[in-house]
Amino acid sequence: MEAGMAEACGSHSKHADHTALLGRLSRVEGQVRGVSRMIESDRYCLDILTQISAIKSALTAVEREVLKSHADHCVSNAIAAGDKAEQDQKISELVGLLLKAVR
Template identity: 65%
Template sequence: MTETHTALTPARTASLARLKRVEGQVRGVARMIEEDRYCIDVLTQLSAVKSALAAVEGEILKDHARHCVSHAIESGDAADQKAKLNELIALLAKHYRL
């Protein structure tokens, strides 16, 4: 189930800013490869990119729990609550290969 929102939450705005920085990091890594930079330096930068993406992923997951999941709980709608829980379980199972 996917939902779209019309206004960005502060957490999403911050995540978007982080992703723009990651985009710059990725362009920098591409430049390093074009310039035939030392492999360890490229790998170090790739590790930084992965860490930055993981931080964004964590923030979006927290935002989802704070807003979407709590809204489903507060609504009292059992079907929506079950759907949100199943989405989280599926996501975590895929992420952790459960």
């Protein structure tokens, strides 16, 4: 998360899904280490590429969950607070995140 977003969105309490996200990221770490070992042991390229594809899919799933959490909590709270400047900032952040995600 970018520094500005961490400050703006970091004030909400820890979400219940943090544990699940951290678990997913730990599995991705293991997959990345596994790919390193596959390359070191000169495994078949197709097998390595299959694992890389799985890693990318897993990271995309984490990205979606974090984006959903941002919308559900940070953006929603800004709307509920009624502060127009804060609402504009959160909507702008959300649009920026979405534009990065579709690249």
